[in-house]
Each structure stands twice: as C-alpha cells, then as structure tokens.
Amino acid sequence: MPSNPTPLAEVTETREHVHAALTRTSTGHEDLRELESGLDSLQSDSDRKHRIDWTRILLPIAALVVLVLIWQFYVSLGLKRRDQVPGPLDVMNQMAVLWTEGKVQESVWTSLQRGIVGFVISVAIATPVGLLLAQVAPLRRAFGPLISGLQVLPSVAWVPAAIIWFGLTDATVYFVVFMGAIPSIINGLISGVDQIPPQYRRVGTVLGASRLQMALQVILPAALPGYLGGLKQGWAFSWRSLMAAEIIAVGGTIGFGLGSLLDQGRDLSDMAMVMAAILLILAVGILIELLVFGPIEKRLLRRRGLLAGSTR
Amino acid sequence: MPVVLEHLGKRFGDGAPVLDDVNANIKQGEFVALLGASGCGKSTLLNIIAGLEAPTSGALEVPSDGAAFMFQDAALFPWLTARENIELALKLRGVGKAERRTKAQELLELVHLGSAGDKRPHELSGGMRQRVSLARSLAQDRQLLLMDEPFAALDAITRDLLHDELERIWKETGRTIVFVTHNVREAVRLGQRVLLLSSRPGRVVQEWAVTEEHRTDAGLAGQLTGVITARLREEIRRHAK
Known part of the structure; x- marks a missing residue:
C-alpha cells in the first residue's frame, strides 16, 4: 500500500490541465521559456575550473631524474672506458665549456632559425597545394602517389643532389628541409580533409557557400585536427632533415648549427661533446612540442570537445 | 503555391x-x-x-x-560557437558584419538561447543544439x-x-x-x-x-x-x- 494515496477527488479536479504529448504541453510563451531554461540547465554540464595539474610537471621531471640516475649507475659500474661512455657530470661539464665558448648559443640559434624559416615556408607552400589536391579529384589521382612516395623517401637522400646543385650554401640546407616537410604537411592536410564528416559539406551547400567559401570556411577549419597532425609531422621531418643536412654538409658558407657541433664532436672523438649535441637536439624537439604544438593542439581539441577521456 | x-x-x-x-x-x-x-x-x-x-x-x-534545411543531427560546426554558427549562415547569405551580430542575437533569443550564444556545440545539450540549428536555418531567411x-x-x-x-x-x-x-x-x-x-x-x-x-x-x-x-x-x- 502506498503510504500517501492521492485522494480521488484531486485527480478528477486536475484532469482539465493534463496534457498528453499529442497536444500542446506548455500553457504559453512564458511557461515554455521557463520549462526550456530548466531543462537546459539540467542537461548541460556546469563549467569546470581549470587548475594547474602538478602531475603534468612533476612526472616528466621525475622520469628524467630516474633516467639520469640509471645512466650514472651504469657509468659507475666501470664496464666501459670513461672517454667512450661519459657520465652525466662529464656531459654537463662539456656543455658548460661549450656555453662559455658561445658554441651552444650559436649552434642552437642557427639551427632553430633555419628550422623555423624552412618550416614556415613549407607551410606556406604545402597548405594551398594540399587543399587543391584534396578538393580536385583528377589532381589528387595524378599527384597523390608521388606525394606519398616523397613522404616515405628519407629527405637526407636529397643531400648529395643538393650539394651538387647549390654547393655548400644555406640553399642546400633549405632544399633538404623543404623536401622533408612539404610532402608530410600536404599528406596531413589531405587526410584531415578526408576525415571530414560528409554532413559538413552538405550544410555548407545548403547554406549557399561558394567553392572558395566552402574551402576556407568549412573544409579548412573542419580539417584542422588532421592538418595540425600534418604540421607536427612536417616540423619533425624538417628538424630531422636539417640535422642530417648539417651533419653531412659542413663548411662553405653554411653556418655552425647543432648538426655541425655533432660532427665536430665526432671529428675530435669527443664523446662528451657528441652527447651534449644530441641532448641539445633532443631538448629543442621537446621544447617545441611543449611550448608550441602541445598547447595549440590541446586548445583545439578542448574547443571541439574532443579532450574528454583522453590521457593528454 | x-x-x-x-x-x-x-x-x-x-x-x-x-x-x-x-x-x-x-x-x-x-x-x-x-x-x-x-x-x-x-x-x-x-x-x-x-x-x-x-x-x-x-x-x-x-x-x-x-x-532552408534542418538536419536530423544538428550538424553545427564544432569549431564555432552557437552564435558564430548562426553568423556563418548570415555571412554566406551576404549579410554585413554589424547586422550579423544583432540578427544572430535576435535569432538566439527567438529560440530562448539568448545567454548561451558563446557556448560551443559540445557544451550544449541535444535539445539546445537542435534549437541553434533551427535558428541557423531561420537565419537563411x-x-x-x-x-x-x-x-x-x-x-x-x-x-x-x-x-x-x-x-x-x-x-x-x-x-x-x-x-x-x-x-x-x-x-x-x-x-x-x-x-x-x-x-x-x-x-x-x-x-x-x-x-x-x-x-x-x-x-x-x-x-x-x-x-x-x-x-x-x-x-x-x-x-x-
């Protein structure tokens, strides 16, 4: 038995106000507005505050400390000669020496500047080309396989050709960077366009977008996550190609970059210098990811609601 | 007819x-x-x-x-806010920038979403998304x-x-x-x-x-x-x- 049975009389009394879903369910404009706003607040999440997540900073540092400790432990076992496997302190000392000589600053600046300039020019070339290939079927069929092939081809293979064409100049370095970055940015953009839900194009058509408007207002922003992936890969390729070019092509009017530093270390059989150069190249890669691509990607995904449940 | x-x-x-x-x-x-x-x-x-x-x-x-067309799924563009979605429809129709702003707000208020204009589609409930979609199709005029x-x-x-x-x-x-x-x-x-x-x-x-x-x-x-x-x-x- 229900503890509080509704009196029968009340049921018949309210009967006139009962509305089935078959008829109007609200009693007027104000009532409807109120109902909707109630439902809206029930159905949407309240805003969550973003706090600094310390594990994001502390965990990578802890991982770094652990790796350095393992390294030091291995070196202290004395299995290899110290000049072949220098310890963390030896490398640190070498780095300090290179810093006072100004070589660290010079090589990082030279390489970073080249990498960024080369990358920016690659983006400027690859974006319109990628958009065109993604939108025009015959062009894509004709050039798609070639672009994919170029992406697989290690761009260091272009170094001998570039040296013959351009000599030991910056042009050689940039050429190799372009051949590394451009195909992967184009491919990233194309695969980003391929993953656009067909519905977006239909909406664009219904809203009366012209071909150009469709490309700039619908296709490009919709493809942005894939495009950003392509940019990241393009940066990785241009940085790698740059290092390869700098190691192989030394001298002439080519400035002193990180690859040159690495090559110098090899020439001098100075393992601490080699390790220092490798760590610097690695550090630049990590910093660019942490300071540039990481935040952009996170912001992009959060704005589109794609971040929930990810481990980022 | x-x-x-x-x-x-x-x-x-x-x-x-x-x-x-x-x-x-x-x-x-x-x-x-x-x-x-x-x-x-x-x-x-x-x-x-x-x-x-x-x-x-x-x-x-x-x-x-x-x-004007309204789809089963709201089909809002996830990179735009509710207001920008409506403004895009106005823009593609050739409405000027200043007018777009006021018109979009009017339409948002028509579907009782006057204060949710700056939210992104994923922050809205299904019903709210459909109302934005309705406002967008009305923006096509x-x-x-x-x-x-x-x-x-x-x-x-x-x-x-x-x-x-x-x-x-x-x-x-x-x-x-x-x-x-x-x-x-x-x-x-x-x-x-x-x-x-x-x-x-x-x-x-x-x-x-x-x-x-x-x-x-x-x-x-x-x-x-x-x-x-x-x-x-x-x-x-x-x-x-």
Whole structure:
C-alpha cells in the first residue's frame, strides 16, 4: 500500500490541465521559456575550473631524474672506458665549456632559425597545394602517389643532389628541409580533409557557400585536427632533415648549427661533446612540442570537445 | 503555391524506383508533415525539394531562392560557437558584419538561447543544439523550411517541448514548413496536414487534415493518431513475405 494515496477527488479536479504529448504541453510563451531554461540547465554540464595539474610537471621531471640516475649507475659500474661512455657530470661539464665558448648559443640559434624559416615556408607552400589536391579529384589521382612516395623517401637522400646543385650554401640546407616537410604537411592536410564528416559539406551547400567559401570556411577549419597532425609531422621531418643536412654538409658558407657541433664532436672523438649535441637536439624537439604544438593542439581539441577521456 | 510536385519519380541507377508518381501541393505558410516508414524515400523527396538531388521524372515547382534545411543531427560546426554558427549562415547569405551580430542575437533569443550564444556545440545539450540549428536555418531567411526528422534523436521530454517551440516559431515567422518524420504522434502534433508516403516506391497514398481541436483535445488527437497508425501499418504489411 502506498503510504500517501492521492485522494480521488484531486485527480478528477486536475484532469482539465493534463496534457498528453499529442497536444500542446506548455500553457504559453512564458511557461515554455521557463520549462526550456530548466531543462537546459539540467542537461548541460556546469563549467569546470581549470587548475594547474602538478602531475603534468612533476612526472616528466621525475622520469628524467630516474633516467639520469640509471645512466650514472651504469657509468659507475666501470664496464666501459670513461672517454667512450661519459657520465652525466662529464656531459654537463662539456656543455658548460661549450656555453662559455658561445658554441651552444650559436649552434642552437642557427639551427632553430633555419628550422623555423624552412618550416614556415613549407607551410606556406604545402597548405594551398594540399587543399587543391584534396578538393580536385583528377589532381589528387595524378599527384597523390608521388606525394606519398616523397613522404616515405628519407629527405637526407636529397643531400648529395643538393650539394651538387647549390654547393655548400644555406640553399642546400633549405632544399633538404623543404623536401622533408612539404610532402608530410600536404599528406596531413589531405587526410584531415578526408576525415571530414560528409554532413559538413552538405550544410555548407545548403547554406549557399561558394567553392572558395566552402574551402576556407568549412573544409579548412573542419580539417584542422588532421592538418595540425600534418604540421607536427612536417616540423619533425624538417628538424630531422636539417640535422642530417648539417651533419653531412659542413663548411662553405653554411653556418655552425647543432648538426655541425655533432660532427665536430665526432671529428675530435669527443664523446662528451657528441652527447651534449644530441641532448641539445633532443631538448629543442621537446621544447617545441611543449611550448608550441602541445598547447595549440590541446586548445583545439578542448574547443571541439574532443579532450574528454583522453590521457593528454 | 510555394511547392508543387507533379508525377515526381526518382530512381538511383538501374535500381527499383525510390519515389514514383508523387503528387502534392503545399500552400504558402502551411505546415505539412510528411510521414512514412523507413525506406520510403522521405529524405530523398526532401533533398529533391531542396535542390540537393534531381528527380528522374516528373516536374516540381519550388521557390526560386531555394529552401532552408534542418538536419536530423544538428550538424553545427564544432569549431564555432552557437552564435558564430548562426553568423556563418548570415555571412554566406551576404549579410554585413554589424547586422550579423544583432540578427544572430535576435535569432538566439527567438529560440530562448539568448545567454548561451558563446557556448560551443559540445557544451550544449541535444535539445539546445537542435534549437541553434533551427535558428541557423531561420537565419537563411527562406520562405520554405525543410526539416528532416530534426527531433528523432532527442529524449521524449525535450521533444515535447521542441514541438511547442517549433509551433510557436512557425506562427511567429509565417514560414512554410515541410516536416519529415516516421513518428505518427509527431506528425499529428505538428502538421496542419499529414501526408502518408508508401514505401518502395514512395508515393503519397493518403492525407489527413489536422484541426485546431486536435491541438487541445488529446482524445481527438489520439483518435487520429490511431487511424493514421493503422493505415501506416497496412502499408508496411504489404511488404511482408
């Protein structure tokens, strides 16, 4: 038995106000507005505050400390000669020496500047080309396989050709960077366009977008996550190609970059210098990811609601 | 007469016709519910009226400026806020920047979302997204509004409210609406006229008028729902093997 049975009389009394879903369910404009706003607040999440997540900073540092400790432990076992496997302190000392000589600053600046300039020019070339290939079927069929092939081809293979064409100049370095970055940015953009839900194009058509408007207002922003992936890969390729070019092509009017530093270390059989150069190249890669691509990607995904449940 | 369909037929390739000899007249300012089971070519018919597809036979007359379209999923662009989604529709129509801002706010207020304009689609509930989508299709400013099962994916509570909302907006804006649905109650709740489309091939087999009395008298509306459901089932049974 229900503890509080509704009196029968009340049921018949309210009967006139009962509305089935078959008829109007609200009693007027104000009532409807109120109902909707109630439902809206029930159905949407309240805003969550973003706090600094310390594990994001502390965990990578802890991982770094652990790796350095393992390294030091291995070196202290004395299995290899110290000049072949220098310890963390030896490398640190070498780095300090290179810093006072100004070589660290010079090589990082030279390489970073080249990498960024080369990358920016690659983006400027690859974006319109990628958009065109993604939108025009015959062009894509004709050039798609070639672009994919170029992406697989290690761009260091272009170094001998570039040296013959351009000599030991910056042009050689940039050429190799372009051949590394451009195909992967184009491919990233194309695969980003391929993953656009067909519905977006239909909406664009219904809203009366012209071909150009469709490309700039619908296709490009919709493809942005894939495009950003392509940019990241393009940066990785241009940085790698740059290092390869700098190691192989030394001298002439080519400035002193990180690859040159690495090559110098090899020439001098100075393992601490080699390790220092490798760590610097690695550090630049990590910093660019942490300071540039990481935040952009996170912001992009959060704005589109794609971040929930990810481990980022 | 904004929409006239005469002996309209559609087949894809060499397959069986999807639509065959569809005839209908839709008056200015009328709310027509197009009802049918799955696979009856409702969406194809709507696409033809919208000009997204061409019919293979017959003739049709539609407004020269085309039609606004509302999809089953809200199909809002996730990189834009609710307001920017509406502004994009205005922009593609050629509305100037300053006017876009005020017009978008007006439309947001029309669908009772005046304060949610800066939210992104993923922050809105399904019902709110559909209301933004409705506002966007109104931003297209076409006399004819085509709706392809826009409330099918919503929960029942939200859907009931959106029925009231759509009826109010229809009365306020005087649009001609063709509303496709597979839900008999929804067709009776919203349409002034319910057209029943048969399946394979799709053809208008019967139509019913829904009066103002049906809007307030649940008994009457229920009765009509029953009659239409029976007729719909008869159509479905024809396909039993």
